[in-house]
Amino acid sequence: MAVESLRGAYGQTLLRLGRENPDLVVLDADLAKSTQTQVFAKEYAGRFIDMGLSEQDMVSTAAGIALTGKTVFASSFCAFLMGRVFDQVRQSVCYNQANVKLVGTHAGLGVGEDGATHQALEDVALARTLPGLTVIVPADAVETASAVEFAAATPGPFFIRLTRNNLTTFFGAEHRFVPGRAPVLRDGTDITLVAMGAMVEKAMQAAELLAADRVAAAVINFSSLKPLDGDTLLRYARQTGRVLTVEDHSVRGGLGGACAEFLAQHAPVPMTLMGMDDQFGRSGKPEDLYVHFKLSASDIAAAARRLLSRP
Amino acid sequence: MNERELAGLSEIARRLRIHIIRMISQAASGHPGGSLSAVEILTCLYFREMRIDPADPARADRDRFVLSKGHAAPVLYAALAERGFIPVSQLDTLRQASSSLQGHPHRLDTPGVDASTGSLGQGLSMAVGMAFGLRLRPAASPSRVFALIGDGESQEGQIWEAAMTAGFHRLANLCVFLDANDLQIDGRVSAIKDIAPIGEKWQAFRWRVHEIDGHDLRQISSSVAAFRRETEMPTLVIARTVKGKGVSFMEDNVNFHGQAPNARETETALQELGDGR
Numbered sequence: 053m054a055v056e057s058l059r060g061a062y063g064q065t066l067l068r069l070g071r072e073n074p075d076l077v078v079l080d081a082d083l084a085k086s087t088q089t090q091v092f093a094k095e096y097a098g099r100f101i102d103m104g105l106s107e108q109d110m111v112s113t114a115a116g117i118a119l120t121g122k123t124v125f126a127s128s129f130c131a132f133l134m135g136r137v138f139d140q141v142r143q144s145v146c147y148n149q150a151n152v153k154l155v156g157t158h159a160g161l162g163v164g165e166d167g168a169t170h171q172a173l174e175d176v177a178l179a180r181t182l183p184g185l186t187v188i189v190p191a192d193a194v195e196t197a198s199a200v201e202f203a204a205a206t207p208g209p210f211f212i213r214l215t216r217n218n219l220t221t222f223f224g225a226e227h228r229f230v231p232g233r234a235p236v237l238r239d240g241t242d243i244t245l246v247a248m249g250a251m252v253e254k255a256m257q258a259a260e261l262l263a264a265d266r267v268a269a270a271v272i273n274f275s276s277l278k279p280l281d282g283d284t285l286l287r288y289a290r291q292t293g294r295v296l297t298v299e300d301h302s303v304r305g306g307l308g309g310a311c312a313e314f315l316a317q318h319a320p321v322p323m324t325l326m327g328m329d330d331q332f333g334r335s336g337k338p339e340d341l342y343v344h345f346k347l348s349a350s351d352i353a354a355a356a357r358r359l360l361s362r363p
Numbered sequence: 364m365n366e367r368e369l370a371g372l373s374e375i376a377r378r379l380r381i382h383i384i385r386m387i388s389q390a391a392s393g394h395p396g397g398s399l400s401a402v403e404i405l406t407c408l409y410f411r412e413m414r415i416d417p418a419d420p421a422r423a424d425r426d427r428f429v430l431s432k433g434h435a436a437p438v439l440y441a442a443l444a445e446r447g448f449i450p451v452s453q454l455d456t457l458r459q460a461s462s463s464l465q466g467h468p469h470r471l472d473t474p475g476v477d478a479s480t481g482s483l484g485q486g487l488s489m490a491v492g493m494a495f496g497l498r499l500r501p502a503a504s505p506s507r508v509f510a511l512i513g514d515g516e517s518q519e520g521q522i523w524e525a526a527m528t529a530g531f532h533r534l535a536n537l538c539v540f541l542d543a544n545d546l547q548i549d550g551r552v553s554a555i556k557d558i559a560p561i562g563e564k565w566q567a568f569r570w571r572v573h574e575i576d577g578h579d580l581r582q583i584s585s586s587v588a589a590f591r592r593e594t595e596m597p598t599l600v601i602a603r604t605v606k607g608k609g610v611s612f613m614e615d616n617v618n619f620h621g622q623a624p625n626a627r628e629t630e631t632a633l634q635e636l637g638d639g640r
Binding site for chain 2: 098106118120140148
């Protein structure tokens with residue numbers, strides 16, 4: 053399967069949407085080359101504002117522009133866009149119900165060598181607490197393009213979390229992101245692996261490893277964190293009786309937290325939450341970090357076996 | 364501004380002060396000091412300078428106002444009520460659980476409120492965004508953006524990020540009033556973390572700066588007239604004000620930053636303001 057850039061898909065989609073919608077405005081904070089908003093900037097200089105290194109000002113300014121009737125995309129790394137700017141996202145964007153689409157890139161350990169300061173591991177947890185904020189973590193380039201398109205066409209605040217690294221493309225070009233619907237990438241009856249972002253391809257690899265042991269693992273791409281697809285989660289929790297979540301993010305309040313919150317109320321089943329747990333990341337090659345923090349495909353498969361052996 | 368108009372606006376300012384005292388007293392909470400200091404500024408904007416329409420609060424070609432120092436909500440609500448955006452009778456519901464008048468302005472609850480504010484510093488960036496957005500229209504909008512910031516608020520880093528953005532991008536359609544009353548919750552602004560020399564700072568950020576007596580309606584109006592002629596840079600008006608202005612025991616008294624007057628104080632305040640006249 054092809055491996056493609058989510059950021060690249062973001063930039064190309066902005067370019068296309070910019071052609072269709074003259075009221076689309078894009079802001080960045082000195083990371084246009086990294087987030088790929090530069091693609092839009094080159095074509096539509098009059099509707100692109102590089103705010104410089106002022107993320108707080110960027111997000112509140114985005115809200116102000118949106119309140120004059122524009123659709124505004126604002127981008128930076130997740131560590132800054134949600135971490136540094138949480139209060140501005142909360143008040144300027146969400147409380148105002150401003151039509152602002154926050155697209156963060158370089159999420160999680162996948163940032164790699166830049167290390168802990170740049171590895172956002174809390175952004176989804178923060179974003180999930182904000183009223184009216186739709187939270188999306190696409191798993192590949194196709195889903196990224198579709199999610200960006202959906203956000204542009206839907207009034208209200210969005211947070212879309214993208215990776216620095218290229219990821220395996222699972223979806224065909226016809227795939228459409230639907231909020232509150234979690235695509236099932238692989239069916240299974242023994243255990244459910246729920247993954248988001250960069251961990252989706254790891255979960256798919258883990259399912260292959262488990263299949264070799266005659267364990268049938270279902271894999272759900274939980275890209276729509278809010279609204280959450282309770283129906284699919286419930287169906288698979290009942291179908292398999294075991295749920296393992298895996299995320300390049302803190303297990304506290306992120307994907308694992310979201311699934312546990314839901315299942316604890318509606319279908320309590322034994323769960324394992326894989327991800328970062330009360331710790332910062334560190335420098336290293338992304339794949340080495342996933343091994344270091346026990347988030348490789350074989351780690352996921354091993355954790356699944358342990359979960360299956362629990363009474 | 365002729366004598367007759369001045370007298371009319373002065374009378375409106377007096378009524379706004381009475382509304383402020385009444386609603387905060389009724390709510391038994393709120394921020395009287397920083398509301399009273401901004402009365403003449405809002406009077407001049409809402410009753411003389413801004414192009415707004417109470418019958419159509421969201422019309423696209425309106426001028427915008429952002430109360431960046433959101434805790435002064437009572438003065439904004441008083442102006443909106445007197446101007447016909449909300450019923451005067453609603454002012455009594457300030458801060459009640461069922462009210463549409465939140466402790467800090469919320470645009471989705473109150474007609475005429477252009478931006479929800481409260482966490483300091485953010486309102487100025489939002490006003491900058493509005494100025495950008497209006498300028499981005501295919502046909503340049505004649506609408507202007509006004510904002511009110513506090514001097515304590517000027518200690519927020521975001522104020523200076525926004526100042527740099529507006530100055531650099533020459534947002535000449537933006538006029539910001541600085542309610543310089545020299546008091547913040549913990550004491551004098553000049554003693555806690557002095558923002559002086561404030562005019563020089565804004566000039567260095569490429570803003571046109573005027574300094575006026577913030578209680579002089581003619582000076583406020585003149586500063587807006589100068590702003591209207593401006594084509595090169597955003598305008599900052601340093602409005603020297605007195606916190607708690609108009610009520611003797613509240614004037615320049617830090618204790619009335621965020622404290623409601625009790626029944627006896629309310630009665631005295633309303634008497635001083637000529638309530639019932």
